[in-house]
Amino acid sequence: xxxxxxxxxxxxxxxxxxxxxxxxxxxxxxxxxxxxxxxxxxxxxxxxxxxxxxxxxxxxxxxxxxxxxxxxxxxxxxxxxxxxxxxxxxxxxxxxxxxxxxxxxxxxxxxxxxxxxxxxxxxxxxxxxxxxxxxxxxxxxxxxxxxxxxxxxxxxxxxxxxxxxxxxxxxxxxxxxxxxxxxxxxxxxxxxxxxxxxxxxxxxxxxxxxxxxxxxxxxxxxxxxxxxxxxxxxxxxxxxxxxxxxxxxxxxxxxxxxxxxxxxxxxxxxxxxxxxxxxxxxxxxxxxxxxxxxxxxxxxxxxxxxxxxxxxxxxxxxxxxxxxxxxxxxxxxxxxxxxxxxxxxxxxxxxxxxxxxxxxxxxxxxxxxxxxxxxxxxxxx
Amino acid sequence: xxxxxxxxxxxxxxxxxxxxxxxxxxxxxxxxxxxxxxxxxxxxxxxxxxxxxxxxxxxxxxxxxxxxxxxxxxxxxxxxxxxxxxxxxxxxxxxxxxxxxxxxxxxxxxxxxxxxxxxxxxxxxxxxxxxxxxxxxxxxxxxxxxxxxxxxxxxxxxxxxxxxxxxxxxxxxxxxxxxxxxxxxxxxxxxxxxxxxxxxxxxxxxxxxxxxxxxxxxxxxxxxxxxxxxxxxxxxxxxxxxxxxxxxxxxxxxxxxxxxxxxxxxxxxxxxxxxxxxxxxxxxxxxxxxxxxxxxxxxxxxxxxxxxxxxxxxxxxxxxxxxxxxxxxxxxxxxxxxxxxxxxxxxxxxxxxxxxxxxxxxxxxxxxxxxxxxxxxxxxx
Numbered sequence: 001x002x003x004x005x006x007x008x009x010x011x012x013x014x015x016x017x018x019x020x021x022x023x024x025x026x027x028x029x030x031x032x033x034x035x036x037x038x039x040x041x042x043x044x045x046x047x048x049x050x051x052x053x054x055x056x057x058x059x060x061x062x063x064x065x066x067x068x069x070x071x072x073x074x075x076x077x078x079x080x081x082x083x084x085x086x087x088x089x090x091x092x093x094x095x096x097x098x099x100x101x102x103x104x105x106x107x108x109x110x111x112x113x114x115x116x117x118x119x120x121x122x123x124x125x126x127x128x129x130x131x132x133x134x135x136x137x138x139x140x141x142x143x144x145x146x147x148x149x150x151x152x153x154x155x156x157x158x159x160x161x162x163x164x165x166x167x168x169x170x171x172x173x174x175x176x177x178x179x180x181x182x183x184x185x186x187x188x189x190x191x192x193x194x195x196x197x198x199x200x201x202x203x204x205x206x207x208x209x210x211x212x213x214x215x216x217x218x219x220x221x222x223x224x225x226x227x228x229x230x231x232x233x234x235x236x237x238x239x240x241x242x243x244x245x246x247x248x249x250x251x252x253x254x255x256x257x258x259x260x261x262x263x264x265x266x267x268x269x270x271x272x273x274x275x276x277x278x279x280x281x282x283x284x285x286x287x288x289x290x291x292x293x294x295x296x297x298x299x300x301x302x303x304x305x306x307x308x309x310x311x312x313x314x315x316x317x318x319x320x321x322x323x324x325x326x327x328x329x330x331x332x333x334x335x336x337x338x339x340x341x342x343x344x345x346x347x348x349x350x351x352x353x354x355x356x357x358x359x360x361x362x363x364x365x366x367x368x369x370x371x372x373x374x375x376x377x378x379x380x381x
Numbered sequence: 382x383x384x385x386x387x388x389x390x391x392x393x394x395x396x397x398x399x400x401x402x403x404x405x406x407x408x409x410x411x412x413x414x415x416x417x418x419x420x421x422x423x424x425x426x427x428x429x430x431x432x433x434x435x436x437x438x439x440x441x442x443x444x445x446x447x448x449x450x451x452x453x454x455x456x457x458x459x460x461x462x463x464x465x466x467x468x469x470x471x472x473x474x475x476x477x478x479x480x481x482x483x484x485x486x487x488x489x490x491x492x493x494x495x496x497x498x499x500x501x502x503x504x505x506x507x508x509x510x511x512x513x514x515x516x517x518x519x520x521x522x523x524x525x526x527x528x529x530x531x532x533x534x535x536x537x538x539x540x541x542x543x544x545x546x547x548x549x550x551x552x553x554x555x556x557x558x559x560x561x562x563x564x565x566x567x568x569x570x571x572x573x574x575x576x577x578x579x580x581x582x583x584x585x586x587x588x589x590x591x592x593x594x595x596x597x598x599x600x601x602x603x604x605x606x607x608x609x610x611x612x613x614x615x616x617x618x619x620x621x622x623x624x625x626x627x628x629x630x631x632x633x634x635x636x637x638x639x640x641x642x643x644x645x646x647x648x649x650x651x652x653x654x655x656x657x658x659x660x661x662x663x664x665x666x667x668x669x670x671x672x673x674x675x676x677x678x679x680x681x682x683x684x685x686x687x688x689x690x691x692x693x694x695x696x697x698x699x700x701x702x703x704x705x706x707x708x709x710x711x712x713x714x715x716x717x718x719x720x721x722x723x724x725x726x727x728x729x730x731x732x733x734x735x736x737x738x739x740x741x742x743x744x745x746x747x748x749x750x751x752x753x754x755x756x757x758x759x760x761x762x
Contacts, residue, residue: 001480021511044618051440053432057514059506060463063620063636063753067627073639075618076754077469078461082441088458092473099382099480125440130402133438237425237456239444246448255444258454372444373458 001098003219005229006379008037009341014210014329015179022056022112023068029211029334030069030108037215037225043102045069045076048089048109049333050368054122056112065108075102082126083282085109086212086336087366087375091235094377097216108213109337119207123332126369128243140204140283142244142370144196147285150251151198153300156288158198160303162189164284165202165326167312172323174353179208179329189284203284208329212338228348233269233361234378236262242372253371256293260365263376264295271295274317274378275359276346278339280367281324287311290365291319294376313354321346321354336366340377347381382479384600386610387760389418390722395591395710396560403437403493404449410592410715411450411489418596418606424483426450426457429470429490430714435503437493446489456483463507464663466490467593467717468747468756472616475758478597489594490718500588504713507750509624521585521664523625523751525577528666531632532579534681537669539579541684543570545665546583546707548693553704555734560589560710570665584665589710593719609729614650614742615759617643623753634752637674641746644757645676652676655698655759656740657727659720661748662705668692671746672700675757694735702727702735717747721758728762 010032012025020028026047034042045066053059062076079089086109093107113119124133127142150156166186172178184202192200215225222229238258244250264270271294279294281287288302296317297305305311311319322328322342325335343362345351360381367374391413393406401409407428415423426447434440443457460470467490474488494500505514508523531537547567553559565583573581603610619639625631645651652675660675662668669683677698678686686692692700703709703723706716724743726732741762748755 001482023511051434053435053503053506054440056510057506058510059432059435059461060508060623060750060753062462063749064509064623066620067623067753072620072622072753073635074620075472075756076462076620077473077618080440080459080461081443081457091456092458092476095473095476095480095482099476101382101476122434125434125438127441128445129437129439130404237458239447239453239455239457241453242441242445242448254454368444369441372441372448372453375456 002100004094004097004216004232005219005222006214006344007217007222007225007229008033008215009344010036011177011212011338011341012210013177014208014331016114017209022052022058022110023064025209025211026065026108026110027068029213030106033213033215039104039215039225041104042071042074042106043104044074044096045106046089046092047078048085048336049078049111050080050082050085051122051125054125055117056115081373082368083332084336084366084368084373084375085333088237090340090377091237091375093216094232094235097218103217105216106213107216107337108211109334110211111331111333112209113207113331114209131243140196140199143283143285144199146250147198150285153251156303159186160307161203161284162186163306164281164287165189168281168320168324168326171313171321171354172327175323175328178323178327179206180327199283205282205325205330208331210329210331210334212334212341214337214340228381230344230347231380232377233380234263234266236266237375240372244370251289253289253293255371255374256290256367259374259376260294263378267378269378273361274363275361276318276321276356277363278322278342279319279365281320281326282330294365318356321356339364339366343379347379383481385475385478385597385613386600386603387595387725388598388603388606388610389414389596390725391417392558392593392719392722393591394558395589395712397495398590403433403439404445406590406592407446407489407491408449410594411487414594414596420485420596420606422485423452423455423487424485425455425477426487427470427473428459429466429717430459430492431461431463431466432503432506435506436498437496462754463749464713465717465747465749465754465756466714471718471721471758472618472756474597475613475616478599484598486597487594488597488718489592490715491592492712492714493590494588494712495590512624521577521580524664524666525580527631528579531666534632537684540567541688542584542665543567544687545662545668546570549662549701549705549707552694552702552735553708556704556709559704559708560587561708580664586663586706586711589712591710591712591715593715593722595718595721609762611725611728612761613758614761615644615647617647618756621753625751632670634670634674636752636755637671637748640755640757641675644759648759650759654742655744656742657699657702657737658744659703659723660700660746662701662707663711675746699737702737720745720747724760728760
């Protein structure tokens with residue numbers, strides 16, 4: 001396989017983009033990425049999106065986006081794995097270029113969630129329809145059960161959960177593309193409307209519109225386009241049982257662990273080598289479980305680790321410097337690619353007030369549903 | 382890139398499978414494929430499906446199917462490009478193995494269309510929601526416009542359209558997995574209920590449930606599993622404008638032509654080298670346009686070519702020996718993989734009464750929507 005680098009990126013602001021359609025926001029991010037990479041053509045395109053059919057009645061968006069970007073003719077398709085769609089689209093773009101099939105590939109992610117569809121129903125299609133959704137449970141409820149089990153098994157506290165949201169809002173306040181650019185306090189989280197005990201509204205990522213794109217090419221050609229190519233050092237993906245009731249321990253996200261192990265092995269790196277990470281904090285408890293499964297902290301200590309500030313911008317391992325899903329927003333199909341955009345900015349040294357000093361190695365972790373799919377990428381400059 | 386072979390396949394009967402769920406039918410086909418290939422593990426999985434979210438409220442089916450197949454842990458994802466989802470899933474499985482990322486990959490396609498959702502609405506999500514669907518048009522209407530233009534430009538006749546359906550039902554009558562295993566006549570087609578002039582019910586492929594799977598491995602390892610590995614000689618994909626009104630000539634399916642040219646170039650073969658082909662006859666006019674774009678016959682002569690029997694089982698280039706989408710059935714996400722299953726049976730010499738004598742080179746062509754995406758594979762033994 002050839003080595004692959006990211007040579008450009010583009011992202012829309014995340015939020016309630018009522019004046020822009022699904023195709024508008026994708027094309028906006030794609031044109032920014034093409035301009036940033038300064039490429040004169042694209043050989044192929046992968047679009048991550050979770051459920052545009054349910055949200056806005058539009059499937060077939062690989063071809064649609066190629067058409068509206070003005071590149072109809074090239075191979076283009078959609079990749080779906082619930083909220084991990086964007087991360088897995090990157091994996092496919094990586095294979096496309098690594099295999100030699102394409103020299104210049106565009107990988108994008110997009111979701112339009114605020115146009116009127118019932119977002120809670122649309123998102124529930126990522127859970128097990130026959131065993132979970134049929135019983136009436138939705139994602140806040142699934143993650144609330146994980147949170148309760150984590151609190152019971154490991155002594156994780158309500159305050160520790162809240163500190164994930166407080167940290168991510170602090171970072172989001174520094175990100176001009178974030179949906180929520182304001183800081184919040186522990187009390188804001190604790191006193192917010194209860195959604196599914198113990199999770200309040202401020203433990204949950206929002207419903208968002210947005211798109212993000214990156215341009216890939218072989219590493220050996222990357223210097224033609226950019227002074228700082230960001231090399232894709234590894235791509236690890238995994239799955240787990242879809243329904244929580246089938247798992248031995250609902251606080252263990254096996255797909256996250258496996259995808260992380262595969263990526264670290266491929267990159268020949270360890271968790272302590274990572275300078276900055278973007279992980280899937282769809283709910284505050286998710287970030288705690290994920291940093292444990294990735295090996296940034298031992299199992300059960302994720303809450304304490306967060307409370308001590310080790311994952312803050314100035315901490316041992318800054319996590320979700322973009323604001324994460326919580327503050328940056330979570331247009332589900334776009335999220336996995338938006339995480340990559342943040343890491344590219346960090347590794348190029350372009351992250352402004354969010355910059356992690358001297359960041360050379362970054363990681364993204366993107367997952368679907370209650371963790372039944374997960375994909376980890378590691379990047380280096 | 383490594384050379385890649387198909388070493389096993391499995392397929393369900395296509396039809397109204399009311400007693401089996403989406404996951405049931407996928408697992409049935411996957412287990413057959415695994416047994417046929419005699420592999421003891423799978424490294425990764427690609428699932429083609431068009432819109433399980435709209436049809437049965439279930440997205441995230443890469444992870445779901447891995448789970449219900451008993452292989453949770455492996456990388457698995459869904460590929461979507463409307464009715465070309467299955468064919469593009471094969472392309473991704475091909476890249477997965479060709480790149481060296483996996484040694485044994487399962488590629489499947491599945492759709493459950495008869496469980497109560499409005500199939501016409503669900504399928505319309507493959508067209509342009511803003512410019513086509515919003516105006517009230519659905520797929521029979523789009524293909525009817527193509528048919529009228531083809532009749533006007535090239536003198537294609539109502540009888541020639543009908544002969545596509547007559548031929549494909551004749552083949553389907555020999556296929557034990559086909560939804561409709563009965564022959565029909567020209568009069569059956571002409572006198573059937575009008576759907577969208579000039580297309581009657583019998584010019585249209587049916588609404589179906591079904592699944593199909595194949596197992597891929599590097600060619601150099603294929604002899605460990607099978608006496609007759611079917612080599613993937615080429616994989617060509619392309620896109621076109623999504624909406625008909627944007628195309629210069631609605632009788633030209635540019636994505637089909639491009640995907641064919643790319644595949645023939647990659648395989649270093651010509652249309653006359655193909656012994657048997659499965660193409661996307663979602664409507665009778667589609668098969669006529671496709672055989673023209675692939676170069677089996679010159680532009681405008683596809684109707685006459687069909688009427689003369691050149692595409693029949695004993696003809697110059699047998700097309701849709703399985704019965705095609707028309708008679709075999711068209712569970713949209715499964716179709717692209719089911720086409721491959723037919724070609725594997727033909728090249729192995731296992732097609733029974735449908736066998737094309739001495740078939741050594743086969744082709745599949747699978748498309749999405751009114752042709753905005755198309756993927757062509759060429760196979761050889």
